Amino acid sequence: MTPPAELPVVLTPRWIAPVEPANTVLTDHAVVIRGDLIEAVLPRDEALRLYPHASRTDLPDHLLIPGLINLHSHAAMALLRGAGDDLPLERWLHERIWPIEAAVMSDAFVYDGAVLACREMLRGGVTTFNDMYFFPEATARAALDMGMRAVLGILVIDFPSAYGSGPADYLDKGMALRDSLRHEASIGFCLAPHAPYSVSDDAFREVAKLAAELQLPVHMHVHETASEITNHIAQYGVRPLERLAALGLVGPELIAVHAVHLNDAEIRLLADHGASVAHCPHSNLKLASGIAPIARMLDQGINLGIGTDGSASNNRLDMLLEMRTASLLAKGASTDATALGAHATLQAATLSAARAIGWQDRLGSIIAGKSADLVAIDLSDDDQQPIYDPVAQLLYCAGREQVTDVWIGGRPVVTKRQLACTRALDAVSGISASRVVWHNRLSLLVPDGV
């Protein structure tokens, strides 16, 4: 990876959407990067006067935004893309995803899939992803090789896998991984109990204890489908969120993924306790889980982030597309065209997500002192004209194919739409042979593949 430039770098984009302050578009401004941090955001003329010896990157047709944060991913599932399209959820899980995972799960499978996922996410302007999967050490290696920030889930799930024997083993392995990566500033950790239907009370109590002791976020699937709620009531006598609340797991540390099926009391519960929601609209639609009540959540003040989920249920790790769908779906489902507007959606995918993972002091907006995680989007194509509000244009018109440059901690990781770091390019080319091997193995497990 290229080391951060020692000289300051002055970026002069046409527009800056700093996210802080909210609903703002700066023109004739510059962003000054020194080392891995944003040193200043100031009028362009002033920047050029104050930093006459800086290296300058002109972005004459570009909107500059904070790096996007994918608040819910299973990165390694990039290798399972398309393995179960147009199937009902139960068949998708029982006939495709679980048997395939059981057959191929390994450190190598997770590393290779995560490298491909990082490549896709980086080129689409995603600089940080919040992941939950087996073999998180492999996902960590992939993220480090690709120069990407990752928050890894310390997985907790009741059933055994190639990765571990059960909750205690998963927790031990995850905590050991956290210790071993303490020095990596680009790697963070969440506790990641899989879901109320797959984690016992004892394991949840251990999670709650560790979350409190270590100040770790808790990343968990919550109320994704109607049937899991019905089944939970049959087994526990209460809806999942009521059990989670009783176990002390509904608080500001909770990242409730999906949250499709919430009644008004549950929306208030999450809001009152400062919990976050990771909204995954494509996955919820594709698996026919339903439509999350986003407008009502925002009315109650829930901290909202957006995630792609894994490639087997999306099938595109494209945060800009996920943001557009989140915004459009919130309007259509609430019949309020002002719901989750363009600026609010950008905030959800940056600053609100940073808050959910506990990195709001480092990430999520373009202000002095934060990490220089930045994305430049070229809006010069005829298809992008005319432009009144470039943030609305980004949300409703542009696509990830317009992302030209991405910086993480001041390092260029994407330049002219291509990966810019030698180590990342090496990682991708290093797995090109194994990718074919995985595909051949997976093809045997996917009926009717072409």
Next chain:
Amino acid sequence: MTPPAELPVVLTPRWIAPVEPANTVLTDHAVVIRGDLIEAVLPRDEALRLYPHASRTDLPDHLLIPGLINLHSHAAMALLRGAGDDLPLERWLHERIWPIEAAVMSDAFVYDGAVLACREMLRGGVTTFNDMYFFPEATARAALDMGMRAVLGILVIDFPSAYGSGPADYLDKGMALRDSLRHEASIGFCLAPHAPYSVSDDAFREVAKLAAELQLPVHMHVHETASEITNHIAQYGVRPLERLAALGLVGPELIAVHAVHLNDAEIRLLADHGASVAHCPHSNLKLASGIAPIARMLDQGINLGIGTDGSASNNRLDMLLEMRTASLLAKGASTDATALGAHATLQAATLSAARAIGWQDRLGSIIAGKSADLVAIDLSDDDQQPIYDPVAQLLYCAGREQVTDVWIGGRPVVTKRQLACTRALDAVSGISASRVVWHNRLSLLVPDGV
């Protein structure tokens, strides 16, 4: 425009999705084009043996599909993109769209906007669009200059505009335009009464008479919002579709655009009369009109097409994206993950749309005798791997940025992602100065523009 090649051309893509027969993916096959028609679809070896002197275009990483048909557009509104984002429908119409249209409407405005729309649609694999707008003669000129098929609406609306004084004048102008363009094989016509709330009974009776006499489709906004139905009941005592049925306007010629708010009886009415629906999911979501009951429509056998609507309510004339959202939304809204699967969605955007506009014998599938309207999509990027079903990959993973080549009537109109016809390039460059003028004029009409 390049004339069609006299020699046959053999295309050898990796996959062909012919749409007829349904749910089929051909590998190791070729498509033979002679003049403007598909001469044959046959095994590749046989094609190379039978056509040894043909010009050959190898598409080694590509899926070949029929040209996409945009079943509802207001192409000229490309110039109004972004002019009213995040506004409720009433403010969007009354404060933005209608005043702006009143200020700028002219033949030149429509031509310039339609050229930009054609450019965007062509590069996204759209070969035919079914349009409704003022000054359809300008849209026709744009389509002819850009080498694109267009079905033009013979507009009928009760209020005057720069284009005409009222229904009789609009009909006269539209019919005269149809006469003057009879010799253009790439141009077709619909009758286009705007909507039940903006067209009187007398005008509708004239439309019904002309539709029967001339065998023309009737392209109309129907039940887009809940409030238009409420208002219609207050004015006419019945819901709009009941009035349309009484006026003889519900039949196989009807293309009901939007159809967001349909009760079960209305779904059966449309199905029983062989009517088509033009589903515009992005527009319906963005304007918060609601979510059309697509799964129930398909259960009843309604002929379903997909449209982008205009750029002021979408804001991207991207049929592949519209198809993905249509498919995902149908699943999410019906809680049935098998609803509007990938192959069914491709059929909706090709063969079913061709049927709606009366061109099912010429367009919509890759079979011998149909026009060579074809789109090649390159699925070789790492982000598109692995591939089991290339049609599912197209729907759920690829984007219009993967479209590399487009042919209309055998003519290459997009090659290597760029417009291929000199006349089209001239048309785009010819309006580049006026585009800036329009933007400057429009900016004065759009508050808070940046």
